[in-house]
Amino acid sequence: MTAIDRTRRRVLAGLGALALLRPAAATPEAMAAAIKAFTGGAVPRTGKVALDVSLLVDNGNTVPITIRVDSPMTAGDHVAAIAVFNERNPETGVAVFTLGPRAGKAEVSTRIRMATSQKLVAVARMSDGSFWQHSAEVVVTLAACIEGEP
């Protein structure tokens, strides 16, 4: 079994355990545990990854984010996966993107939900097995004039 296979098994086991627990809300500890499951215990280094998100969002229901990773994206040196985590939504995992040398450019954008002001973390797994991360503290306020009676 290769190192990558062992990591894969740990990731699957970790995610499975989280799914069964179903915490009422994630916590910074749960996020740390989820990141650890993704990296197989390795501590991600800060750098290479840029998590681009507004520091004060218009609405927590739809928050645009972009993750860029500095990588030549060659067969020998590329981003294999990018995982995004949060620390206060009901679930700590947001998404896991699988890239590879055919991606050409390590840049992914999507829109996420944020239940409250919290930290977001993007972790990239590189082809050499290293992990890199970037985090952002985002402020979310409740919208004014929302749906009341249907």
Place this chain on the structure above:
Amino acid sequence: MARALIHMPPTARRGEAFEIRALIGHPMETGYRVGPDGKVLERDIIRRFTCRYNGEVVFAAELHQAIAANPYIAFYTLATDSGTLAFTWEGDHGFAQTETMPITVAG
């Protein structure tokens, strides 16, 4: 069939990375919201998005409840050969939809 919109260039130069923007209409019901009758609304989300380029997976995403409704994913892929890109969304309650787009690669 959910409404889906894919934006990407019709042509690309061999070896260049081009951007794809995929948008699909879907409520991404979290399973945490309570309906007007007081009962929890069952989870109904898209869980996986895959892009296949002439049959080979070049990008994939595993999505959780924190992805906003009407999921939008923008990503890049390397222009290799002319052919077809197939975009598949799969999720709860047997949700499965595929859209295809042609690509002409020059050079």
Place this chain on the structure above:
Amino acid sequence: MQRRLIPLAVLLCAALAAAADLRKSGAEFMSPSTQAMQRDDTQNPGMLWVSGGEALWQRKAGRSDKSCASCHGDARTSMRGVAARYPAFDTHAKTAIDLGQRINQCRVGAQQAEPLRAESEELLGLESYVALQSRGMPLAQSPDPRLKPALERGQRLFTQRIGQLNLSCAQCHDDHWGKRLGGSTIPQAHAGAYPIYRLEWQGMGSLQRRLRNCMSGVRAEVPQFNAQELVDLEVYLAARDKGMTMEAPGVRP
């Protein structure tokens, strides 16, 4: 004496004209990423509804077995500028009606089909598709004197205090726009972006839906969809916005 007064008058008019229009679209109060979402058709979630509406435009319906296209042909030509004139006085209905109601009038009358439910994907799809054909054009409510009663009622409603919070639309949107309400900046309440994809709804909605949200926000009784008060307000808002640029389908927080 006369020679000196004329240039002064010209200067004054020019100064007044330049200072006259303080109206700002709600888009100006949004973050750059939300603005980009609206500006870029490849990012605008409202385009999902536009594409649905475009498909529905071609679909035959009802006992007439006609589609919108059967009578109206290519919407890009036939619907150009139409949404910019709504709400309009309708001779058949003998009252002011908004775009959604006009679409349903066609559904029931010309197509002999069931009306589309308020805020349904189909109705919003058609509204968005038709409204898109006026994008970039100025709101151009007709000076039709038959609109006057609705206009006056709408203006009264706009300035009337309502709800447990005892606030009128004018207090927030005329007097205090630009200031903070909770975490958000109060916009001026303009109508030219509707129907909108509201980030809060994670979906598309009409101006009527948004007005009901406002009323719910000040804890007032919320009228049913298509209640006269809502249409009257829409008529007043369209008059208030005359000359501003149509942005539909808009994106708002």
